[in-house]
Amino acid sequence: MNPGSSQSRYDVVVVGGGHNGLVAAAYLAREGLSVLVLERLDHTGGAAVSATAFAGLPTRLSRYSYLVSLMPEPLMADLQLDITLSSRRYASFTPTLRDGRAGGLLVERHEREATRASFAELTGSDDEYEAWREFYADVAELSHVVAPTLLQPLPTDRELRARIDPGIWRDLVERPLGEAVERRFRDDTVRGVVATDGLIGTFASMHDPSLAQNRCFLYHLLGNGTGEWRVPVGGMGSVTGVLEKAALTAGAEILTEAGVSAIRSDPSGAAGGGPAEVDWTSSDGSRHTVEAGTVLANVAPWVLRILLGDDADPETKPVGAQLKINLLLDRLPRLRSGVDPAVAFAGTLHLGEDYSQLEAAHADAADGRVPGTMPGEVYCHSLTDPSILGDVPAGTHTLTYFGLHTPATLFDADPEGAKALAVERAIASLDQHLVEPLASCIARDADGNPCVEAKIPQDVERDLAMPGGHIFHGDLDWPWASSRARLETPAQRWGVQTDRDGVLLCGSGARRGGAVSGLGGHNAAQAVLEAR
Numbered sequence: 001m002n003p004g005s006s007q008s009r010y011d012v013v014v015v016g017g018g019h020n021g022l023v024a025a026a027y028l029a030r031e032g033l034s035v036l037v038l039e040r041l042d043h044t045g046g047a048a049v050s051a052t053a054f055a056g057l058p059t060r061l062s063r064y065s066y067l068v069s070l071m072p073e074p075l076m077a078d079l080q081l082d083i084t085l086s087s088r089r090y091a092s093f094t095p096t097l098r099d100g101r102a103g104g105l106l107v108e109r110h111e112r113e114a115t116r117a118s119f120a121e122l123t124g125s126d127d128e129y130e131a132w133r134e135f136y137a138d139v140a141e142l143s144h145v146v147a148p149t150l151l152q153p154l155p156t157d158r159e160l161r162a163r164i165d166p167g168i169w170r171d172l173v174e175r176p177l178g179e180a181v182e183r184r185f186r187d188d189t190v191r192g193v194v195a196t197d198g199l200i201g202t203f204a205s206m207h208d209p210s211l212a213q214n215r216c217f218l219y220h221l222l223g224n225g226t227g228e229w230r231v232p233v234g235g236m237g238s239v240t241g242v243l244e245k246a247a248l249t250a251g252a253e254i255l256t257e258a259g260v261s262a263i264r265s266d267p268s269g270a271a272g273g274g275p276a277e278v279d280w281t282s283s284d285g286s287r288h289t290v291e292a293g294t295v296l297a298n299v300a301p302w303v304l305r306i307l308l309g310d311d312a313d314p315e316t317k318p319v320g321a322q323l324k325i326n327l328l329l330d331r332l333p334r335l336r337s338g339v340d341p342a343v344a345f346a347g348t349l350h351l352g353e354d355y356s357q358l359e360a361a362h363a364d365a366a367d368g369r370v371p372g373t374m375p376g377e378v379y380c381h382s383l384t385d386p387s388i389l390g391d392v393p394a395g396t397h398t399l400t401y402f403g404l405h406t407p408a409t410l411f412d413a414d415p416e417g418a419k420a421l422a423v424e425r426a427i428a429s430l431d432q433h434l435v436e437p438l439a440s441c442i443a444r445d446a447d448g449n450p451c452v453e454a455k456i457p458q459d460v461e462r463d464l465a466m467p468g469g470h471i472f473h474g475d476l477d478w479p480w481a482s483s484r485a486r487l488e489t490p491a492q493r494w495g496v497q498t499d500r501d502g503v504l505l506c507g508s509g510a511r512r513g514g515a516v517s518g519l520g521g522h523n524a525a526q527a528v529l530e531a532r
Contacts, residue, residue, distance in 0.1 A: 004282065006253060009291040010034045012528060013278050015260045015307070016298030018046025020507045022243035022254075023521030024296050026079050029250035031529060036290060037252060038280050040259035040465070044244050046298075047464055047471065048516050050237030050388070053326055053453045056446020058390030059382075059398060061326045061453075062236035064460065064471075066379065066400055069223030069230065070517035071239075072151055079246045083239055085230035086384050090347035094193055095337055095433035096122065102336035102433065105189055109228070109347070123187045131184050135194065138168045139221050146218075147225040150479060150512055150519055153493040153526075158483040173478075177214045178206030181355065191355035196377065196404070197221060201471040203321035203407045205362050206355075215476040219514055222479070229348075231384040239516065257283035263295055263307045265500045276502045294531075296506035296524050297498070300466060300473035304498065304505070320457035320469030321365075323376070323403030323422050328443045328451035331395045332380065334435040345380035345399070351429040352376060353404075361405040370410055370418055374425040376403035396443065401426055408457035408468050415458050423454045473509035481511075490530035494523040504528070 012028050014021040017039030029035045043049065047064035068085055076083060091107040106118040111133075119129035145163050149155045161169050171180035177198050185191045195206055198217035206213055221227035232239050248254060258280045265276040275291040282288065297304045306312055332341035352361070352375040361371035382389050382398045389396055403426050411418045431437050443451045457469025466473060481487060481495070491497035495511025496504045506524030507513055513520040 004286070004288050005036055005255060005290055007034070009275065010036045011293045012036070012296060013038065013276075013290055013292035013294075014296045014298055014506065015263065015278065016046065016507060017041075017044035017254060017256065018298050018507060019048045019240055019243055019516055020513070020518060020521035021296065021298035022240070022247045023075070023079070023518040024298070024506045024525045025247040025252035025254070025521075026243065026250050027522060027525035028528060029247060029252040033528075035247075035252040036292075037247065037254040038258040038260050038278065039254070039256045042257050042283075044254065044256065045237065045240030047466075048236045048240050050235035054328055054443075054445040054451040055449070057328065057392065057443070057451070059328055059392060059396070060235050060237065060388050060390065061398060062232070062381065062400075063326065064324065064455070064464065065236050065516050066381065067229040068232050068239065068516050069228060070150075070219065070515045070519065071223070072147075072517070072519070073224055074151060075518050075522055079243070081242045081246060083242055084233040086233055087228065087230055088347045088384050090343060092193065092348040092350060093339065093344040094189055094350040094353070095335060095339075095344070096189055097432065102338075104335075104337050104339055104344070105193065106339070106343070107193075107347070119190070122189065128185060128187050128190050132190065132194075135180075135184050138165070139172065139227070140225070141165065142168055142172055142218070143222050143227060144225045146479060147222055150222075151522060154481040154487065154495050154511065156481050156483040156485070157478070160480055172214060172218065176207045176209065176211060177217055181206060188354045188356050192353040192358055193350055195355055195358055196350060196353050196375070199358065199404045200402070201320065201322050202475070203319065203362070203365065203405060205359060210475075212475050215478055218479070219476055223517075231381050233385045233387060235385070235388045236516070243518075255282075260307060262309070263297070263304075263503060265295065265308070265502045276500075293502070294528050295503045296528070297503060298507040298521070299509075300470070300507070301498075301505065301509040302467045302474065303465065304503070304509075308500065308503070318468040318470035318474040319408050320460060320466070320471060321405065321407040322457065322469075322471060323374075323401070323406040323426060324455040324460075325401040325403070325423060325426060326453040327399040327401070329397050329399055329441045330393070330443045331441050332397050333438055333441045336433055336435055342383060345378065345397075346383050349378040351378060351433075358404070365405045365407055365410060368410065370421050370425060371405055372425070374403055374422065374429045375405060376401050376426055376429060378430065401430075406456065408461075411456050411458055415456065419454055419456050422456070423452070471508075472514040473507060476514045477511055479512045490527040494527040494530075496520070496524045496527050
């Protein structure tokens with residue numbers, strides 16, 4: 001880490017070295033702008049990092065973010081990113097217990113006869129599978145229209161609505177998603193598998209009038225027009241690594257262990273009131289100030305307000321809603337259904353996510369209780385990318401659990417106690433489908449401790465400065481503008497504006513932020529370039 005920046009003024013200062021900040025820095029430095037990236041941690045990447053989480057073991061886990069869908073292929077080509085994103089062999093498997101019989105719903109990545117047969121065995125006919133195919137064809141129609149606009153100035157809802165079937169627009173954009181799910185599907189498990197994409201990191205009922213679940217659903221099915229979630233080979237840190245290289249190669253300057261404490265910008269904007277100023281402190285305690293023609297804030301909007309001088313407002317602080325558990329196993333556990341574990345764990349394994357279970361879990365959490373039946377999803381990334389394992393015994397695998405409906409408020413009173421209960425219930429939701437308890441498969445680290453790492457929203461906030469541990473920096477917004485919105489400035493047209501003209505959002509809190517996409521960084525960079 002350099003003790004200070006190489007100059008006192010930059011065209012652009014990026015606050016936060018997460019993946020979006022690196023994308024913005026790479027685009028702007030390529031155009032000849034002087035760019036400084038300031039990151040408070042001792043490494044870049046934010047949530048998009050790999051780490052050795054267990055003592056004495058070489059396996060590198062994607063510790064926070066873990067899959068890539070939304071990053072547009074043209075962006076990767078623009079920046080010449082040498083990233084390999086591998087497709088998972090199967091899309092999902094949902095183990096079931098009905099009338100004492102263990103079974104499950106298998107969905108192939110490219111659906112063929114095995115998927116149809118699995119639907120028929122579970123539901124008793126082909127009706128649900130036909131409804132499934134029709135529903136996702138409708139989702140694809142919307143995605144094919146919206147996805148190409150993500151790297152362009154914001155379209156309006158009126159422009160997009162004119163290009164999409166009115167029924168599809170109504171079901172996915174205008175009415176609570178639960179209405180369409182309940183109307184189109186009859187089976188509780190099938191309904192739940194559809195619904196889960198609307199609830200990842202989003203605490204909402206499927207009938208929430210805010211439509212937060214609809215927006216979350218769209219982002220999870222939108223990526224590159226297909227919505228496929230792929231595994232970054234080498235772990236999520238490989239994504240950060242190539243982005244950092246792109247930024248440095250283009251000429252950007254990156255300082256780690258540089259904690260920003262204040263941003264000063266005239267409310268009329270840097271253009272009218274002179275350069276903005278950014279205060280930061282290095283690891284040795286020395287304080288620094290740099291001037292910036294434009295500041296790009298790769299932090300949550302709630303944090304940005306504090307850096308600009310406002311008081312922290314607990315009423316508007318985001319509330320994250322997820323439980324992340326990273327595990328290392330000596331072997332994959334066997335399932336009661338008899339399905340090959342290498343098949344069941346190859347995609348997304350759904351647990352406690354029947355539609356009725358999702359709604360019951362939301363009701364529990366809304367009343368302040370850790371859900372009695374924990375809904376969550378399990379991924380085994382090492383089946384797709386064994387390179388992350390390192391030199392470990394044969395049969396070793398990673399396992400990642402992502403739990404739903406666990407808002408930060410559940411853990412406020414007793415963080416460790418509530419976390420322990422949530423982890424216990426998450427593992428129990430898997431154990432009921434296993435021949436052997438998961439505990440018998442968990443590896444131990446060099447100190448003899450079980451290889452289990454759990455992160456609740458409070459941990460995410462502490463580690464990454466994401467307020468409330470909210471993985472999207474706040475509720476997602478539609479990736480388009482209202483037809484009544486003001487789109488007069490470059491920042492408004494690209495969805496990155498704040499109330500300071502010289503300060504733009506470039507992270508997940510931007511209009512089209514959320515997930516590992518690079519969209520916030522790309523769009524902020526384009527707004528800066530358009531304004532020059």
